Amino acid sequence: xxxxxxxxxxxxxxxxxxxxxxxxxxxxxxxxxxxxxxxxxxxxxxxxxxxxxxxxxxxxxxxxxxxxxxxxxxxxxxxxxxxxxxxxxxxxxxxxxxxxxxxxxxxxxxxxxxxxxxxxxxxxxxxxxxxxxxxxxxxxxxxxxxxxxxxxxxxxxxxxxxxxxxxxxxxxxxxxxxxxxxxxxxxxxxxxxxxxxxxxxxxxxxxxxxxxxxxxxxxxxxxxxxxxxxxxxxxxxxxxxxxxxxxxxxxxxxxxxxxxxxxxxxxxxxxxxxxxxxxxxxxxxxxxxxxxxxxxxxxxxxxxxxxxxxxxxxxxxxxxxxxxxxxxxxxxxxxxxxxxxxxxxxxxxxxxx
Amino acid sequence: xxxxxxxxxxxxxxxxxxxxxxxxxxxxxxxxxxxxxxxxxxxxxxxxxxxxxxxxxxxxxxxxxxxxxxxxxxxxxxxxxxxxxxxxxxxxxxxxxxxxxxxxxxxxxxxxxxxxxxxxxxxxxxxxxxxxxxxxxxxxxxxxxxxxxxxxxxxxxxxxxxxxxxxxxxxxxxxxxxxxxxxxxxxxxxxxxxxxxxxxxxxxxxxxxxxxxxxxxxxxxxxxxxxxxxxxxxxxxxxxxxxxxxxxxxxxxxxxxxxxxxxxxxxxxxxxxxxxxxxxxxxxxxxxxxxxxxxxxxxxxxxxxxxxxxxxxxxxxxxx
Numbered sequence: 001x002x003x004x005x006x007x008x009x010x011x012x013x014x015x016x017x018x019x020x021x022x023x024x025x026x027x028x029x030x031x032x033x034x035x036x037x038x039x040x041x042x043x044x045x046x047x048x049x050x051x052x053x054x055x056x057x058x059x060x061x062x063x064x065x066x067x068x069x070x071x072x073x074x075x076x077x078x079x080x081x082x083x084x085x086x087x088x089x090x091x092x093x094x095x096x097x098x099x100x101x102x103x104x105x106x107x108x109x110x111x112x113x114x115x116x117x118x119x120x121x122x123x124x125x126x127x128x129x130x131x132x133x134x135x136x137x138x139x140x141x142x143x144x145x146x147x148x149x150x151x152x153x154x155x156x157x158x159x160x161x162x163x164x165x166x167x168x169x170x171x172x173x174x175x176x177x178x179x180x181x182x183x184x185x186x187x188x189x190x191x192x193x194x195x196x197x198x199x200x201x202x203x204x205x206x207x208x209x210x211x212x213x214x215x216x217x218x219x220x221x222x223x224x225x226x227x228x229x230x231x232x233x234x235x236x237x238x239x240x241x242x243x244x245x246x247x248x249x250x251x252x253x254x255x256x257x258x259x260x261x262x263x264x265x266x267x268x269x270x271x272x273x274x275x276x277x278x279x280x281x282x283x284x285x286x287x288x289x290x291x292x293x294x295x296x297x298x299x300x301x302x303x304x305x306x307x308x309x310x311x312x313x314x315x316x317x318x319x320x321x322x323x324x325x326x327x328x329x330x331x332x333x334x335x336x337x338x339x340x341x342x343x344x345x346x347x348x349x350x351x352x353x
Numbered sequence: 354x355x356x357x358x359x360x361x362x363x364x365x366x367x368x369x370x371x372x373x374x375x376x377x378x379x380x381x382x383x384x385x386x387x388x389x390x391x392x393x394x395x396x397x398x399x400x401x402x403x404x405x406x407x408x409x410x411x412x413x414x415x416x417x418x419x420x421x422x423x424x425x426x427x428x429x430x431x432x433x434x435x436x437x438x439x440x441x442x443x444x445x446x447x448x449x450x451x452x453x454x455x456x457x458x459x460x461x462x463x464x465x466x467x468x469x470x471x472x473x474x475x476x477x478x479x480x481x482x483x484x485x486x487x488x489x490x491x492x493x494x495x496x497x498x499x500x501x502x503x504x505x506x507x508x509x510x511x512x513x514x515x516x517x518x519x520x521x522x523x524x525x526x527x528x529x530x531x532x533x534x535x536x537x538x539x540x541x542x543x544x545x546x547x548x549x550x551x552x553x554x555x556x557x558x559x560x561x562x563x564x565x566x567x568x569x570x571x572x573x574x575x576x577x578x579x580x581x582x583x584x585x586x587x588x589x590x591x592x593x594x595x596x597x598x599x600x601x602x603x604x605x606x607x608x609x610x611x612x613x614x615x616x617x618x619x620x621x622x623x624x625x626x627x628x629x630x631x632x633x634x635x636x637x638x639x640x641x642x643x644x645x646x647x648x649x650x651x652x653x654x655x656x657x658x659x660x661x662x663x664x665x666x667x668x669x670x671x672x673x
Contacts, residue, residue, distance in 0.1 A: 045595065046595045046598040046601075047597050047600075047601040065630070066600075066601065066630060069627050070597045070600055070627060072627075073627030074596055074600065074626060074627050075597060128613075128614055128615050128616050130616070192445065193445070193613075193614055193644070194614055196555065196556055196558075196560055197556050197557070197558055197614070197615070200556075200560070200593065205558065207558070207559070207596055211626070212626075319597075321587075322584065322587040323587070323595065324580075324583050324584050324594055324595050324598035325587060325588030325592035325593055325594055326592075326594065
């Protein structure tokens, strides 16, 4: 594992002088939004469970065992999973945008989604229902696939451009993603009986193995979020331009590698259990840029909070809009997210872009 | 011979069409028990058949080289004794074992590959990728028998396939036998004293079926309450159910039509978070069925119905 300790003091204070810090008010608003969305998340669902019952269950009071079962086994882990997945996708998106200085970058830029989709499709089609050490093989395969795709893109990008430019890396990611997608489509064509499960996976869903999934991804998510958070000043410094930053003595390539590895690790973990949920990694950081500020010391922490809140709400919608059936969460994130983002862009006159 | 055409990679477009697409899909992966075929009086050819698809197809002579791209149609043809006239079936037609399975695909059909079998009749479940146009260009009659919505559709399709292959009398007796067995299953379950709830599982992401589907009407005929019907209207006929709704609905009977695709059984269902509280799991009324039998609209629907009826009888006995 790469060292994630980077001397934050290595960024000369003058570099960051013009960039705003995170104000407590916004941090508080983020925490409040997260708390409120979690409240909504545990209260709504196809099965009506009152506020009193939820509170009683949380404090260990005597409640109907059927409702307690639904809350503890299904709804609570699902909300926690939404927090982890949403927060990680948003921070990973912000990190990618910073490291590539590309506003269109998302956590899947270097092929993580294509790799995860291929891994999951292979597992669903060829090894249905198997598990390794008690863990379903589908998330494992997705995790490995995402890691393999990004590693491949990184190796390819380095061999071509020596990482002098981020563009080479991005193009390598595009090529790897297209290649993996074609294999995935082929496998799916030949295994038509599993097509429903594959699509269910690709569109994203937080219906999973409950607490097992939460525990499965928690270490990776924590590692990823902490590592990116520690690099928020360096990401701010990177906005000055590669040459200038290099002349200040900041190891640009090492920073890029560490942030990409951290973001990929987190993305691979959450994609493994939630599927390739679209849109969160792009829309959440950009909304924060428009509403709060462009500094990564603002965007990085707020992305975690608002990303988590957004996905928990989206999941609440996914399981209530057509209840008792469900919609794929990927449909909801884009359907709710796109109009909201357009409204934000219009109201801010896109000045910050 | 490679007959699969890698799908168009316009994945985004595909994603949003997927729900509609899937509905066709599982209906389309199909099966039928071979029953003894009686000798057939020569039907009069040419025959004209108006398939549910709408088009009228004229078959000039009794076909000797039938290509079936529909697993359900394959099972029907073999069940009525038309098997010897079938020269090729698609890659999903895995029943009966004697069917001449090839790499032909009913989902991404390749006209050249079909033409290579020099068919005198092609049967399929859907007109995808220009199938009908392409086969007609070869001057070969093609019959589209789409996913049946109910048992009557199945009976009609069996009779049409019988007429098309010169097995009209065999088809009639197959239908008569199916009708009488369905009647006996329905009679074997008393009007339930209490409403028994059933959850039919298509895969381990909790896709299910409402009573509006072919398989769903079997439960209806047996007097069961289908928990997926609560999703009717808001969701498609094959809704993906919320797990907390399934647990809260507390079904008396769980039918697993995902034993092959997803290797599900009583123990894997019991291991899902919260599912141990379901009465069907507690009492072991979790019925594994063959995915294919439960997703086709061929003669093997009788086997499926027999298995379910048996469990309904058990549940009624327990309740008594």
